[in-house]
Amino acid sequence: MSSDDEYYIILHVGGHFVKDPYVRYVGGEVVRLKEDSNTISYFELCKIVKIGLGFNTVMLIYFHEPNTVGLQNNLNVIYDDTSTIAMLDF
Numbered sequence: 001m002s003s004d005d006e007y008y009i010i011l012h013v014g015g016h017f018v019k020d021p022y023v024r025y026v027g028g029e030v031v032r033l034k035e036d037s038n039t040i041s042y043f044e045l046c047k048i049v050k051i052g053l054g055f056n057t058v059m060l061i062y063f064h065e066p067n068t069v070g071l072q073n074n075l076n077v078i079y080d081d082t083s084t085i086a087m088l089d090f
Contacts, residue, residue, distance in 0.1 A: 007037040009045075013053055023071040042084045063087040 015028025031053060035044075046058045061078040063086075068074040078084055 005037075007035055007040075009033050009035050009040075009048075011049070011053070013049070013055070017071070023075075025071065037088055040084060040088065042078060042081050045078060045084060066090050 009032075011031045011033065012025055013028050013031060015025050017023055018026055033048065033052070035048075045061055049055050049058050049061070063076045063078050063083075064071060065074045065076070076083065076087070078087060
């Protein structure tokens with residue numbers, strides 16, 4: 001990604017997952033944030049959720065692979081910098 005490219009993270013927050021019979025996310029809100037892909041890290045993501053969005057704790061952060069259908073087999077947990085970089089590679 002060149003330094004001129006804009007990078008956005010789209011977060012779905014405040015809702016929950018249901019399975020009926022397929023996994024989907026219901027409720028909550030969608031937040032679109034412009035971020036610097038060269039400085040984003042797992043801890044930066046947690047800081048965005050805690051401070052930027054006002055949540056006290058971060059339970060889990062999931063990443064949905066773009067250009068895939070459904071959530072059933074396309075959710076990945078973001079748990080460290082390596083998984084954050086893997087998300088950015090999409």
